[in-house]
Amino acid sequence: DDGFCSAPSIVESDEKTKPIYWKATNPSLSPSHLQDLPGFTRSVYKRDHALITPESHVYSPLPDWKNTLGAYLITPATGSHFVMYLAKMKEMSSSGLPPQDIERLVFVVEGAVTLTNTSSSSKTLTVDSYAYLPPNFHHSLDCVESATLVVFERRYEHLGSHTTELIVGSTDKQPLLETPGEVFELRKLLPVSLAYDFNIHIMDFQPGEFLNVKEVHYNQHGLLLLEGQGIYRLGDNWYPVQAGDVIWMAPFVPQWYAALGKTRSRYLLYKDVNRNPL
Numbered sequence: 001d002d003g004f005c006s007a008p009s010i011v012e013s014d015e016k017t018k019p020i021y022w023k024a025t026n027p028s029l030s031p032s033h034l035q036d037l038p039g040f041t042r043s044v045y046k047r048d049h050a051l052i053t054p055e056s057h058v059y060s061p062l063p064d065w066k067n068t069l070g071a072y073l074i075t076p077a078t079g080s081h082f083v084m085y086l087a088k089m090k091e092m093s094s095s096g097l098p099p100q101d102i103e104r105l106v107f108v109v110e111g112a113v114t115l116t117n118t119s120s121s122s123k124t125l126t127v128d129s130y131a132y133l134p135p136n137f138h139h140s141l142d143c144v145e146s147a148t149l150v151v152f153e154r155r156y157e158h159l160g161s162h163t164t165e166l167i168v169g170s171t172d173k174q175p176l177l178e179t180p181g182e183v184f185e186l187r188k189l190l191p192v193s194l195a196y197d198f199n200i201h202i203m204d205f206q207p208g209e210f211l212n213v214k215e216v217h218y219n220q221h222g223l224l225l226l227e228g229q230g231i232y233r234l235g236d237n238w239y240p241v242q243a244g245d246v247i248w249m250a251p252f253v254p255q256w257y258a259a260l261g262k263t264r265s266r267y268l269l270y271k272d273v274n275r276n277p278l
C-alpha cells in the first residue's frame with residue numbers, strides 16, 4: 001500500500017497451532033517453493049562437510065523394512081563411520097534389524113511407532129521420543145498409520161567389559177546439562193558412561209544466540225535441524241539453514257552456528273565419544 005516492497009511477514013499464528021517439529025518435515029523453503037527454479041538446491045557436498053537440504057533427499061525402499069522408504073543422508077561413502085537416514089514408515093509398516101554388531105538409535109520426528117522386543121513389554125514412541133538399541137538386540141518398530149524417524153547406526157566399539165542397554169526416553173524428560181562458556185541449552189539422550197561410544201545432543205538456541213567456541217575437534221557429527229533458522233559456518237563456508245536441513249561434519253571441520261529468525265533453533269546432533277581416537 002505504501003508503494004514499496006517489503007518481505008512478507010511470517011504468519012505466526014498459523015505456525016503456533018502446528019505440532020512440535022512440524023517444520024522438520026514441512027520446511028518453509030520446501031521443494032514445492034522451489035519448483036519454478038530449475039536445478040536450484042542449497043545442498044553442497046565437500047570433502048569435510050555436506051549440507052543436505054530436503055529438496056535433495058532421495059527415498060527408496062529400505063532393505064529389510066516393510067512399507068518404508070528411506071533416505072540415507074550420511075554414510076561411510078561421505079567419510080563417516082556411521083549412517084544417518086530418514087525412514088518414512090507408511091501404513092502397517094515395520095523395521096528390519098541392523099546388521100550384526102551394529103547399534104541403532106531412532107528418534108521420532110513425526111507420527112508414532114511401537115517398539116517390541118523379547119525382554120520387555122512393548123512401548124509406544126511418539127514425536128520427540130527415542131530408543132537406543134544395543135548391537136545384536138532383537139527388536140521391531142511397527143507403525144499403524146505413518147511416522148518419520150531419524151535413525152543413526154554404527155558398528156559398536158567395545159571397551160573392556162562394558163555393555164550398553166536398551167534405552168527408551170524422550171527429550172523433554174532429559175535434564176538440562178551445564179554448558180560452561182556457552183549459552184545454548186543442552187540435553188543428552190544417552191548416558192555419558194564409558195559403555196556408550198556415541199551420544200545424541202539436543203541443542204537449543206534462542207534467536208541471536210550462537211556458539212562461543214569456534215569448534216575444531218576430532219569427533220564427527222550428523223545433525224538434523226528440528227526447529228528454527230540460522231547460519232552454519234563449516235570451514236570457510238557460511239550456510240543459511242532451516243528446520244529439515246541435515247549436515248555432515250567430518251573430524252576437524254571448523255564449525256559454528258548462530259540462531260536467527262524469530263523462533264528457537266533446536267538441533268539433534270550425533271557425536272562419537274568415549275573412545276581413544278588412536
Ligand SMILES: NC(=O)N[C@H](N)C(=O)O
Nearest residue numbers: 201215221255256269271
Ligand atoms: N557443532 C556443534 O554444535 N558441536 C557441539 N557443540 C559439540 O561438538 O558438542
Ligand SMILES: [Mn+2]
Nearest residue numbers: 215217221255
Ligand atoms: Mn561440535
